[in-house]
Amino acid sequence: MKKVKLGKTNEMVSALCLGTDSIGSKIDRETSFRLLDYYFEKGGSFLDTANFYASWVPGCSGGESETTIGMWMRERKNRDGLFIASKLGFDYPGTDGGLNSEEIEQECEKSLKRLGTDRIDLYYAHRDDRETPLEETMESFARLVKAGKVRYIGASNIKVWRIAEANKFCQLNDLPQYCAVQQRFTYLRPRNGVSFGPQLFINDDLIDFCQAGQLALIAYSILLQGAYTRSERPIPAQFAGPDTDSRLDVLNGTAKEAGVSPNQIIISWMLEREYPILPIIAGSKIEQLSENIAALEIELTEEQMKRLNTAGNPKLEQEWLR
Numbered sequence: 001m002k003k004v005k006l007g008k009t010n011e012m013v014s015a016l017c018l019g020t021d022s023i024g025s026k027i028d029r030e031t032s033f034r035l036l037d038y039y040f041e042k043g044g045s046f047l048d049t050a051n052f053y054a055s056w057v058p059g060c061s062g063g064e065s066e067t068t069i070g071m072w073m074r075e076r077k078n079r080d081g082l083f084i085a086s087k088l089g090f091d092y093p094g095t096d097g098g099l100n101s102e103e104i105e106q107e108c109e110k111s112l113k114r115l116g117t118d119r120i121d122l123y124y125a126h127r128d129d130r131e132t133p134l135e136e137t138m139e140s141f142a143r144l145v146k147a148g149k150v151r152y153i154g155a156s157n158i159k160v161w162r163i164a165e166a167n168k169f170c171q172l173n174d175l176p177q178y179c180a181v182q183q184r185f186t187y188l189r190p191r192n193g194v195s196f197g198p199q200l201f202i203n204d205d206l207i208d209f210c211q212a213g214q215l216a217l218i219a220y221s222i223l224l225q226g227a228y229t230r231s232e233r234p235i236p237a238q239f240a241g242p243d244t245d246s247r248l249d250v251l252n253g254t255a256k257e258a259g260v261s262p263n264q265i266i267i268s269w270m271l272e273r274e275y276p277i278l279p280i281i282a283g284s285k286i287e288q289l290s291e292n293i294a295a296l297e298i299e300l301t302e303e304q305m306k307r308l309n310t311a312g313n314p315k316l317e318q319e320w321l322r
Helices: 029-041 064-076 101-115 134-146 160-172 204-213 244-258 262-271 286-297 302-310
Strands: 003-005 012-014 017-019 046-048 083-088 120-125 150-156 178-184 216-220 278-281
Touching: 012 017, 029 064, 029 286, 064 101, 083 101, 101 120, 101 134, 120 134, 120 178, 134 150, 134 160, 150 160, 160 178, 160 204, 178 204, 204 216, 244 262, 244 302, 262 278, 262 286, 262 302, 278 286
Parallel strands: 017 046, 017 278, 046 083, 083 120, 120 150, 150 178, 178 216, 216 278
Antiparallel strands: 003 012
């Protein structure tokens, strides 16, 4: 699988990150192992998990994803060939969440134990915590890095000005900075002012900020849980805007022209943008992972990228959108 540089670090990671929020919960252990095996056999090594996955599933209390990945790594003896990202910040049974020093230390230890490893390669603040001083949060992450328990830190579902504030503090105090940002993103654009709850959507300001500072941009919910290709799954209401039909027409037309699926076009489009966005892929079946991974073989033409970028923006036909 193609490797890309993680922001301004020297770390090379898989161009397609595997999301594991349903591993070990909605997806049983046997199937989870098959999916992980398939991704790894295809050259994938970048796994994305979190401490509270999947506490929202009936019968689960959080930690199921990390625990299942840990069991798989122990059986396969492949920890050194993987780049593991995990997160903290949301509440789940046993914790109220947040980013205070006690929470960060406690949740890191719990994640390390569940994963059966001595380090987390990329540790995200999963959402902002305005009740904890920013200095306390960043100094706590720095202690984990110094102790070798965490290699890099990232931000997820945090506003761009707060990420900038955190990194400026770290720069002035010679502490590790956020090197990656993970937010929602897809081909369709949400309406102005819509809410995704605690989740934030990648916007132009964040893209500009990450490009200027060379932070890696990583996206989740890229395929809207199958809504692009499955008639029984409607496009979420947040995307019902005046340009949605135009963008869907161009997306489907480009897919037909290339002889591939709309999902594959979206993945390819994200990676071929002026400032690439690394997609998090997922799937409950091998066929779904296979389709997503095959998107790496697609090479969109300049004309196709132009059409995809300007769809729904008739006044911008001569200018590519970033």
